[in-house]
Amino acid sequence: MIGLRLYIIILLFALVSPDAFSQQDSITDVENLMTNKIIRQNIKTVILYRDGWDMSPPLLLYDSDEHLKLEFDDLEGDTKNYMFTIQHCDKNWHPSDLEQYEYIDGYYDDYIRDFEYSFNTTRQYTHYQLLFPTEDMSPKISGNYILKVYVDEPDSLYFTRRFMVVEPRVDIDGKVKDASEIAERNHKQEVDFEIKATRVRIGNAYKDLYVMVTQNGREDNAIKNIKPKMVVGDKLNYDYDKEITFDGGNEFRSFDIKSLRYNTEYIASIQKNYGEYDVYLKPDESRSYKVYKTIADIDGKFKIKTEDERNTAIEAEYVYVHFFLKYNVPLTDGDVYILGELSDWNYTDYNKMDYDYKRKGYTKTLLLKQGYYNYMYVLLPHNNPVGEIAFFEGNHSETRNEYTIWVYYYDPGKDYDELIGVAQLNSGEPNK
Numbered sequence: 211m212i213g214l215r216l217y218i219i220i221l222l223f224a225l226v227s228p229d230a231f232s233q234q235d236s237i238t239d240v241e242n243l244m245t246n247k248i249i250r251q252n253i254k255t256v257i258l259y260r261d262g263w264d265m266s267p268p269l270l271l272y273d274s275d276e277h278l279k280l281e282f283d284d285l286e287g288d289t290k291n292y293m294f295t296i297q298h299c300d301k302n303w304h305p306s307d308l309e310q311y312e313y314i315d316g317y318y319d320d321y322i323r324d325f326e327y328s329f330n331t332t333r334q335y336t337h338y339q340l341l342f343p344t345e346d347m348s349p350k351i352s353g354n355y356i357l358k359v360y361v362d363e364p365d366s367l368y369f370t371r372r373f374m375v376v377e378p379r380v381d382i383d384g385k386v387k388d389a390s391e392i393a394e395r396n397h398k399q400e401v402d403f404e405i406k407a408t409r410v411r412i413g414n415a416y417k418d419l420y421v422m423v424t425q426n427g428r429e430d431n432a433i434k435n436i437k438p439k440m441v442v443g444d445k446l447n448y449d450y451d452k453e454i455t456f457d458g459g460n461e462f463r464s465f466d467i468k469s470l471r472y473n474t475e476y477i478a479s480i481q482k483n484y485g486e487y488d489v490y491l492k493p494d495e496s497r498s499y500k501v502y503k504t505i506a507d508i509d510g511k512f513k514i515k516t517e518d519e520r521n522t523a524i525e526a527e528y529v530y531v532h533f534f535l536k537y538n539v540p541l542t543d544g545d546v547y548i549l550g551e552l553s554d555w556n557y558t559d560y561n562k563m564d565y566d567y568k569r570k571g572y573t574k575t576l577l578l579k580q581g582y583y584n585y586m587y588v589l590l591p592h593n594n595p596v597g598e599i600a601f602f603e604g605n606h607s608e609t610r611n612e613y614t615i616w617v618y619y620y621d622p623g624k625d626y627d628e629l630i631g632v633a634q635l636n637s638g639e640p641n642k
Contacts, residue, residue, distance in 0.1 A: 244303040244356050246554040248369045254335070254528070255514060255579045256282040258357065258371045261341060265511055267427075267614070268373035269632060270343075272352045278373055280322075280340040280357070281523070283579065287334035290361050292322040292368070294340070296347070299354040301420045301618040301627040303372070306353070308626055316347040322359070326524045332485050333528045352377040352629045353618075374629055379410040382615055382633035388607045390451040397605040398455045399637050401613050405438075405446040410619060410630060415441050420618040420627065421448070425456045425611055426510045427555045430596050458637070460603040461505040461610065462550065462584035465491055467529060469517040470580070487529035493571070494535045494587065502606040507584050509612045510550040514581040526580040533563070535572040535587050535602070540565040544591040546572045546602075550584050557590050557597065611637045 248256060260266040261277040270276050284290065298306045298313040310318050325338045342348075342357070349355060357371045358364065384403025388395045401423050412418055421436040433454055438446040448454065466474040467489055473480060478490045519525035533548060546563040547553070553561035563572040572587075588597035599605070617631035 244297070244299055244305065244370075244372075246369075246371055246556070248554075250368045252284055252286045253369050254283045254285055254577065256280075256369055256371060257514070258373060265508065265513065268371065270349070270373065270375045272375050272377035277341045277343065280342060280359075280371070281337070282339075282359075282369070283328075283335045283337050283528075285333065285335045285528070287327070287336055289325060289336060292338060292359060292361055293319050293363075294322060294342075294357055294359045295319040295364065296349060297356040297358060298349075298351070298626070299356060301354065301422075301620075303354055303356075306626050313350050313353075313626075314347060315350045316345075318347070319364075320344050320347045328524045329521070330519070330525060331527055332482075332487065335528070337523045339523075349375050351375070351624075351626065353627055354629065374632070376629045376632050378631055379408070379619070379628075380617055380631040381406040381408050382617065382631050384448075384615060384633060384635050386611075386613055386635050386637040389455050391455075394452070394455065396607055397458055397600070399458050399607055399609075399611065400451075401454045401456070401615075401635065402449045403615055403633070403635075404448065405617060405631065407444040407446070412619065415446055418620050418622075419446070420620070422616045422618075423454055424614045424616070427551055428510075428549075429555065430557075431456065456611070456613075457600055457605050458607045458609040459599045459611065460497055460502070460586070460606060462507040462510050462586055463494065464505075464507060464582065464584050465489075465531070466582050467531065467578070467580050468515045468582060470527060470529065471518060487527055488532065489529050490532045491534065494533070496535075496537065496587075496602045497604045498600060498602060500604060502604070502608050504608075507610075508582075509610075510555075510584045510586070512551050512581055512583040514579050516580040518580075522580075528577055528579055531576050531578050531583075533572075533574045533576070533585075534566075534569065535563065537565075537571050539570075540567075541589065544589045544594075544598075547588050547590055547597065548574055548576070549586050549588040549597060549599075552576065552578065552583050552585060557588075563587075609637065613637065 258268040258280050261279040298308050300306050322340045328335045352375045355373050359369050360367045389398035389400045422434045424432045440447040465476045476492050478492045481488045516522050516526035547557050548561045563574040566573045587602040588599050589601040590597045613635045615633045618627045619630045620627050
């Protein structure tokens with residue numbers, strides 16, 4: 211009954227809220243909310259990372275002293291009784307069949323007690339933060355999890371975040387290089403790796419292991435359920451010629467709004483109107499036919515920071531950032547999105563661009579907290595879940611990308627998917 215009420219509430223909210231679920235979200239996604247979703251419009255700048263390294267993925271080492279740090283802002287500027295719980299998921303981010311007592315140590319929900327009010331900002335907000343696990347709640351087992359944040363009771367859900375707990379039981383050794391196929395060598399990157407089952411006995415590697423490779427923070431172009439090419443003893447070989455290749459894409463575009471007192475490289479102007487800041491980026495152009503150029507980036511992430519005040523958490527301003535991509539005619543076979551961590555790597559109305567016939571280009575305005583941001587323009591063809599970066603950004607094997615290898619193991623005796631290995635590789639030296 212609770213699940214039914216939650217579904218009805220969320221469905222009604224989606225009908226009235228432009229920042230809620232997009233039309234491309236499936237019914238299953240809406241019901242389960244097993245992804246990164248901001249449901250309430252007053253919630254902004256949700257960040258979840260390993261404490262001590264704000265650019266890290268939300269990955270915890272099993273049975274360790276590590277913590278994840280959650281930060282978010284409530285633009286209503288008041289205090290609310292925020293609570294949270296966690297949900298264990300399988301390898302495909304569907305809720306696992308486990309009961310809460312099987313994956314939660316302690317209470318099944320807890321409070322977010324640490325908050326501060328913004329100070330001397332044009333827009334008032336309340337900044338919340340949480341260190342997890344807490345003394346009262348921690349995950350018992352490895353695998354995929356959803357952190358659910360709500361007010362007072364679970365029916366009043368505000369946002370969700372994914373995180374993972376890894377219990378390393380395999381060693382992963384790999385490299386990224388130019389694609390082996392000659393026809394793809396100039397624009398694709400190949401990921402080759404070997405898994406050594408050093409601390410786990412795997413009966414059937416083709417059935418019980420689930421291996422996935424992701425590029426940067428994206429999931430839409432992830433290569434999933436990769437089977438080993440060869441198994442020799444405890445070594446599993448994944449050295450394919452074309453099965454594990456990705457478009458190289460291009461280096462991310464960026465803009466710096468850490469200070470609102472001067473224009474940085476890609477800022478056209480900063481204006482203060484009626485107590486609000488508007489930042490206009492310089493018009494962007496398609497890079498699809500341009501020669502590759504090395505540009506320093508942070509692989510699509512963002513870093514919240516203000517240089518104008520001392521305390522970034524509560525003194526950074528929220529500003530309207532105006533994007534413009536020159537393009538002579540509107541596209542009819544797909545939609546254009548601004549993609550990156552700033553959009554949770556999702557394709558929703560929040561980051562979908564509109565065509566301006568007068569200016570001849572795509573426009574979008576996002577409300578963002580001061581900091582340094584990476585982004586790209588992506589074409590999402592109709593009826594296709596995978597975005598095409600090369601359409602606007604070009605495609606080069608020289609591009610520096612971050613790849614992550616995820617290894618899940620299903621032990622029939624435990625009846626859930628364990629996360630037993632994670633490795634990150636970088637394409638900084640694609641020819642090695």
